[in-house]
Amino acid sequence: MIDFSIPQELTALGERVRQFVIDEIVPYERDPRLTQHGPNDELRQELVELARRQGLLTPQASPRFGGKGISHVEQSVIYEAAGWSTLGPVAMNCAAPDEGNMFLLDKLTSDEQAEVFLKPVLDGQFRSVFAMTEPGGAGSDPSQLLTEARRDGDSYVINGRKWLITGANGAGTWIVMANVVDDGNRSGPTLFLAKGDDPGSGGIVIERVMNSMDRNYVEGHGVVVFDNLRVPATNVLGEVGEAMRYAQMRLAPARLTHAMRWLGAASRAQHIALEHAKTRTAFGSPIVDHQGVGFMLADNEIALTQCRLAIWYTAWVLDQGHKGRHESSISKAFVSEELFKVVDRCIQVMGGIGVTDETPIEMIFRDIRGFRLYDGPTEVHKYAIIRRMNHVGSTAARVPGSDTI
Numbered sequence: 001m002i003d004f005s006i007p008q009e010l011t012a013l014g015e016r017v018r019q020f021v022i023d024e025i026v027p028y029e030r031d032p033r034l035t036q037h038g039p040n041d042e043l044r045q046e047l048v049e050l051a052r053r054q055g056l057l058t059p060q061a062s063p064r065f066g067g068k069g070i071s072h073v074e075q076s077v078i079y080e081a082a083g084w085s086t087l088g089p090v091a092m093n094c095a096a097p098d099e100g101n102m103f104l105l106d107k108l109t110s111d112e113q114a115e116v117f118l119k120p121v122l123d124g125q126f127r128s129v130f131a132m133t134e135p136g137g138a139g140s141d142p143s144q145l146l147t148e149a150r151r152d153g154d155s156y157v158i159n160g161r162k163w164l165i166t167g168a169n170g171a172g173t174w175i176v177m178a179n180v181v182d183d184g185n186r187s188g189p190t191l192f193l194a195k196g197d198d199p200g201s202g203g204i205v206i207e208r209v210m211n212s213m214d215r216n217y218v219e220g221h222g223v224v225v226f227d228n229l230r231v232p233a234t235n236v237l238g239e240v241g242e243a244m245r246y247a248q249m250r251l252a253p254a255r256l257t258h259a260m261r262w263l264g265a266a267s268r269a270q271h272i273a274l275e276h277a278k279t280r281t282a283f284g285s286p287i288v289d290h291q292g293v294g295f296m297l298a299d300n301e302i303a304l305t306q307c308r309l310a311i312w313y314t315a316w317v318l319d320q321g322h323k324g325r326h327e328s329s330i331s332k333a334f335v336s337e338e339l340f341k342v343v344d345r346c347i348q349v350m351g352g353i354g355v356t357d358e359t360p361i362e363m364i365f366r367d368i369r370g371f372r373l374y375d376g377p378t379e380v381h382k383y384a385i386i387r388r389m390n391h392v393g394s395t396a397a398r399v400p401g402s403d404t405i
Contacts, residue, residue, distance in 0.1 A: 004312075010077050017056060017081035021088040024050050028087055029360060037209050037220030039090055041127070041170050044218045047091035048124040058093040058122050062106050065114075065122055072253065072315035076260050080308075083264025085360075086216035086367050093124045095261070096217065096374070097166050100254030101128040101175060107249060108191075108238045117173045117193050126172030126197075127218060132247065133164045138177065140380045142244055145189050147226060149178035151233075156180070156192060158203065158229040168222030169206050171196045176226065177243050188241030194231050203229030216367040252324050255332040255375045259311050259339075262371050263304070266339040269361045270300050273346035273354075280351075287349075296345040303338040310334055326388050326395070329381040336372045343368055 006014075025047065028034065033043035051057045059078055061067025070078065075094075082088035089095035098121060105118040105128075121128045133139045137146035137160075147160025158178045174194040180187045196204055207223040238246050274297055277288035287293045314327040343365045347354035355362055372378055389395075 006077060010074055014077040014081040017078055017088075017092070018084055020051070020054055020056060021082060021084045021091075024054075025085045025087050025091050029085060029363070034087070034215065036211065036215055037169075038215045038217045039087060039219075041219060044090055044127070045124075047087060048093060051091040051093065052124065056092050057124055058102075060094055060099065060102070061122050064106060065119065067122075072256065072318045073312060075257060076308075076311050076315045079257055079260035080264040080267070083261035084268050086261075086265055086364070088264070089261050090216075090218060093122075094257070096254065096258060097130050098128050099257055100250050101130055101173070103253055104130075104175070104246065104250040105173075105237075108246060109193075113193060113235070113237070116195070121173050127167050127170070128173035128175065129165055129167050129171045129196075130175045130177075130250070131162050131165050131168070131224060132177040134160065134162050137162075140377060142177070142189065142247060145177060145179045147176070147178040149180050149190060149192065150182050151180070152230070155230050155232050156236075158192065158194075158226045158231065160226050161207075161224070162226075163210065163221070163223040165222045165224050166217045167219050168224050169209055169219040171219075174204065175237060176229070176231075177247070178226075180240050186240040189243035190240045191237035191243045191246055192231050193235040193237050194229060203227050212370070214367040214370045215363075248323075248325065251375055252328040253318060255328045256311060256314050256318070256324075258371060258375055259307070259331055259335040262339050262368055263307055263311065263335070265364045265368060266307075266342045267304055269343045269346040269364050270297070270304060272359055272361055273297065273300075273349040276353075276359075277349055293349055296349055300342045300345055303342050307335045307338050326385065329376075329384045332376065333378045333381040333385070337378055340368055340372055 028043065028047065031043055033040050048057060058067065060070055060075060063069045079089065079094060082092050082094060102118065102121055105114065109118055120126050132142060134146050137144050147158065147162065149156040149158045158176060160178060172195060174196055176192045176194055177189060178192060180190045194204065203226055205225040205227055207225050209220045209222050212221055277293050277297060278286055280287050310331045314324055314331040317324045317327045343361065346361050347365055350359065350361060353359065357363065
């Protein structure tokens with residue numbers, strides 16, 4: 001049975017989140033602590049306390065840690081509402097990369113690991129990073145991983161260099177992907193847990209924070225050197241050699257939650273552009289009455305509706321217990337491209353004012369551009385889609401609900 005109804009209590013929660021963001025978070029968009037590298041950690045902590053007071057902090061926390069364990073469909077409504085401001089998810093502790101990291105840590109950590117590496121992130125005390133991407137190494141193709149971990153007694157010693165590590169500066173929990181070599185047992189890409197504030201481990205050097213066009217991620221994107229980082233063998237996350245599988249476990253839902261949040265931001269841009277078009281006049285009438293402008297806004301409405309449906313469907317697939325890799329790739333590729341075009345058209349509707357900071361649209365435009373790259377560029381997702389099609393055929397050509405054409 002196909003049912004697009006939203007429970008009344010979920011709608012009410014979405015409205016509450018949206019109003020919280022409008023009333024308490026949007027004013028911070030002009031705070032000087034929102035730097036060229038993104039909100040600094042002082043601003044993040046202040047925003048987190050606002051959400052905590054409203055009972056809106058970390059809504060996705062699982063029952064394992066006292067949360068409600070909301071479904072992916074429920075996340076779709078809540079995260080879209082939070083995304084009205086790019087600072088909304090930061091305040092509610094459901095922004096990238098922490099949201100995806102918390103999901104992975106909840107799935108893989110032992111109770112002892114969770115106490116040290118997950119609970120402080122769930123509580124908003126400090127942030128986490130997923131350190132995979134490398135210059136000339138792992139990125140869209142993680143198999144090119146260059147960072148190495150060598151066994152030394154009861155520890156591993158990690159050496160390598162990574163970049164575009166979101167939130168690296170000041171992060172407390174580190175998930176580091178490194179290739180285990182010279183181990184008598186198993187080897188291969190492995191995830192390790194490390195504490196950024198542990199002087200005993202040493203070896204994590206923030207070389208610099210990169211200058212990028214987006215500034216919605218806390219403390220920006222860092223270049224990181226692992227210089228003989230020593231971690232105990234008990235800090236292996238999951239099993240040795242299984243990092244690629246775990247990364248996919250994290251990425252399928254994380255791609256979708258990116259889409260949820262950015263849908264909220266693009267919807268705000270559409271709202272601003274429509275209100276502008278209704279009041280701005282040219283050639284004797286409001287510009288919304290001119291087809292050149294009106295059709296752009298209509299195209300936006302079509303795209304936003306289709307993006308929401310794609311997100312909801314993929315969320316439903318995940319809620320059924322499926323891995324959803326194919327569906328999440330389709331949604332990520334489609335939604336990231338469409339939302340970018342939506343915000344671009346909003347700037348066109350706004351005219352010259354659209355490229356200034358007189359409205360938040362130019363900020364949304366700069367921030368949303370990276371969505372076409374982060375968690376896999378569109379072209380990589382299309383490559384994954386066609387590979388699966390070549391193997392099992394086109395799912396679009398099948399009778400809905402059937403496994404055959």
